Amino acid sequence: MRAAVRLAAWVYAIAVYGFIFLPVVVLVLFSLQATSFPIPPFTGPSLRWYQAVLSDARLTSALVNSLLVAVLSSLASIALGFLSAWGFARFVLPGSALLRGLITLPLTVSYLIIGMGLLVLFNWAGVPKSLLAAGIGHVVINLPLCFAIIYSQMGDHQINIERAARDLGAAEWKVLLMITVPVMAPAIFAGFFLSMTFSWDEFVISFLLTRFETTLPVEIWNLLRSGLNPKTNAVGSLVFAVSIVLVVFFELTLLRRKPA
Amino acid sequence: MSAPLVDIRNVSHRFGQLAVLKDVSLAIEPGSYTILLGPSGSGKTTLLSILGGFVTPSEGKVFIRGQDCTAVPPARRPTTTVFQDYALFPHMSVGSNVGFGLRMQGVDGATRAAKARDALALVGLAAAFDKKPHQLSGGQRQRVALARALVIEPAVLLLDEPLGALDLKLRRQMQDELKAIQKRVGTAFVHVTHDQEEAMALADHCVVMNDGRIEDEGPPERVYARPKTRFSATFMGESTILAGTVTEARNGIVTVSTAVGPISVHGTSPAGGKIALAIRPEHLVLDEAKGDIALGKAKVGDVVFQGSFKRVLAASAQDPALQFIAKAPASAAVQAGDTIAVSCNAQDIILLAD
Numbered sequence A: 001m002r003a004a005v006r007l008a009a010w011v012y013a014i015a016v017y018g019f020i021f022l023p024v025v026v027l028v029l030f031s032l033q034a035t036s037f038p039i040p041p042f043t044g045p046s047l048r049w050y051q052a053v054l055s056d057a058r059l060t061s062a063l064v065n066s067l068l069v070a071v072l073s074s075l076a077s078i079a080l081g082f083l084s085a086w087g088f089a090r091f092v093l094p095g096s097a098l099l100r101g102l103i104t105l106p107l108t109v110s111y112l113i114i115g116m117g118l119l120v121l122f123n124w125a126g127v128p129k130s131l132l133a134a135g136i137g138h139v140v141i142n143l144p145l146c147f148a149i150i151y152s153q154m155g156d157h158q159i160n161i162e163r164a165a166r167d168l169g170a171a172e173w174k175v176l177l178m179i180t181v182p183v184m185a186p187a188i189f190a191g192f193f194l195s196m197t198f199s200w201d202e203f204v205i206s207f208l209l210t211r212f213e214t215t216l217p218v219e220i221w222n223l224l225r226s227g228l229n230p231k232t233n234a235v236g237s238l239v240f241a242v243s244i245v246l247v248v249f250f251e252l253t254l255l256r257r258k259p260a
Numbered sequence B: 001m002s003a004p005l006v007d008i009r010n011v012s013h014r015f016g017q018l019a020v021l022k023d024v025s026l027a028i029e030p031g032s033y034t035i036l037l038g039p040s041g042s043g044k045t046t047l048l049s050i051l052g053g054f055v056t057p058s059e060g061k062v063f064i065r066g067q068d069c070t071a072v073p074p075a076r077r078p079t080t081t082v083f084q085d086y087a088l089f090p091h092m093s094v095g096s097n098v099g100f101g102l103r104m105q106g107v108d109g110a111t112r113a114a115k116a117r118d119a120l121a122l123v124g125l126a127a128a129f130d131k132k133p134h135q136l137s138g139g140q141r142q143r144v145a146l147a148r149a150l151v152i153e154p155a156v157l158l159l160d161e162p163l164g165a166l167d168l169k170l171r172r173q174m175q176d177e178l179k180a181i182q183k184r185v186g187t188a189f190v191h192v193t194h195d196q197e198e199a200m201a202l203a204d205h206c207v208v209m210n211d212g213r214i215e216d217e218g219p220p221e222r223v224y225a226r227p228k229t230r231f232s233a234t235f236m237g238e239s240t241i242l243a244g245t246v247t248e249a250r251n252g253i254v255t256v257s258t259a260v261g262p263i264s265v266h267g268t269s270p271a272g273g274k275i276a277l278a279i280r281p282e283h284l285v286l287d288e289a290k291g292d293i294a295l296g297k298a299k300v301g302d303v304v305f306q307g308s309f310k311r312v313l314a315a316s317a318q319d320p321a322l323q324f325i326a327k328a329p330a331s332a333a334v335q336a337g338d339t340i341a342v343s344c345n346a347q348d349i350i351l352l353a354d
Helices: A002-031 A048-054 A057-090 A096-108 A111-125 A131-153 A156-167 A172-183 A185-200 A204-209 A216-225 A230-255 B044-052 B094-104 B109-122 B138-150 B168-185 B196-202 B220-225 B230-235
Strands: B006-015 B018-028 B033-037 B059-064 B079-082 B156-160 B188-193 B205-210 B213-218 B240-250 B253-258 B261-266 B274-279 B293-305 B309-316 B323-329 B339-344 B350-353
Touching: A002 A230, A048 A057, A048 A230, A057 A096, A057 A131, A057 A172, A057 A185, A057 A216, A096 A131, A111 A131, A111 A204, A131 A185, A131 A204, A156 A172, A156 B079, A172 A185, A185 A230, A204 A216, A216 A230, B006 B044, B018 B044, B018 B059, B018 B213, B033 B044, B033 B196, B044 B079, B044 B156, B044 B188, B079 B138, B094 B109, B094 B138, B109 B138, B109 B168, B138 B168, B168 B188, B168 B196, B188 B196, B196 B220, B205 B220, B205 B230, B213 B220, B213 B230, B230 B240, B230 B274, B230 B350, B240 B261, B240 B323, B253 B274, B261 B293, B293 B323, B309 B339
Parallel strands: B033 B188, B033 B205, B079 B156, B156 B188
Antiparallel strands: B006 B018, B006 B059, B205 B213, B240 B253, B240 B274, B253 B261, B274 B350, B293 B309, B293 B339, B309 B323
């Protein structure tokens, strides 16, 4: 009976992890295919499709665009998220709970709705479709995330630390830069890397808000329209690898914090 | 007479509807060690925050070195605070923590390091310069906080229950050290505590606070021996309290009618007024009436052995509501259930307005 339960647990675990990771494994495996079709039998390993990706000017410029949008929009999200978290944590504001709810609300709205809303708004305001527009869209989705991460870590125990700095003669901006930011560094880095991850492989908003210059996920979608080939697998694997690196950074910064 | 270093004039403060300080005036002399003593909610921490500039009082003024500092922010007033949780900067080394105040004043790195080392040496932590706060014990962190606050040479150093988080042994040790450091640097210290032993051991000037008011202030010896109010008699050490009515007041002698009979003591109080008489535990004489004033018989309720003495609680036979608190020698044969005679000497009775 016990053995049966154990066996069932193993089967279940394998099924779950298989379900999650098999598509990725297949994607990565056939990116190493030597022949022109990403279907069995496996003929590799070969790096020819990676070479093809890196020599494709459209894909490489999309990759640079994606990195640019991810870094800049994450910087904007974390800066705004930090300041709003600090404001809510340190000052008594009228309707604080309501305002905090509003700031995190975009987390519950689908990217499609946010993208459509921004599209309509930018149309009306005369902002052209561009990487900037997509970047602003990414700030809209990532700011609530950064805010929530930093706000949750900004406890009362830091209030006295900030007070001590003020007491020793620090001006308010020095308190923020020399005390609050370094003390909150783990949460700030965690928010930054998580924003990077989300911006890096975000498709819907970028698709709606960019036109000529676009980001990598949109470019991959363009590529997919002309049918499957190992090049799409290769570029997909690259996207996946970058995401993994960002998530690892995120986990390292958030989870390996020293107890205070 | 020169002006006091700190002059708190008629300060009141309210948090919303709640009045936490009610018309408090207090002078702090240069080089003194002032203790604000009181139970939680007495307003002592609020008064310290007002001195430090973290709270601006609703009414009244605070002068430091003759300057009106009432609304001056903490960064620009000559006070520094040692916080109860130490509030060290966790991301900086101990040396940088201590040097922070000098850095804010624009002192160059080398001078800063030298002064920080001196300050750490003063608190006995010269070796910790390069360590991080989390590598230190609670007592060591406390010293770093002290060094950090002292290094910028404040006019007044404010300490918010600085020993509250330490265990008893360490607390007594740090207490002695605080006093020694204060004597060495000569800075005025203002120290908040609810521990009356700490207050008696450290204070030059002891301020007893209750319910937003100063109940009593003065040298701890005086506050203990001759408390001004019933509250300070019970908060600063224990007392047996005899409530009574003045029946006669003449030639500096007051006769009070109490549950254990009339008692005459030196003092002045209008006849017919309610009054309380306090007697310190060490002044109650148990067994045969040796004292010059007999306080009747009492039934011993509890005897607690405390090492160097026995703490005796006894209920008066005349009025069971009257509890005697006495200190008997460790060798005393008194036991719970015994009926004993209680007496005291007239000069040990403290007259309190009730």
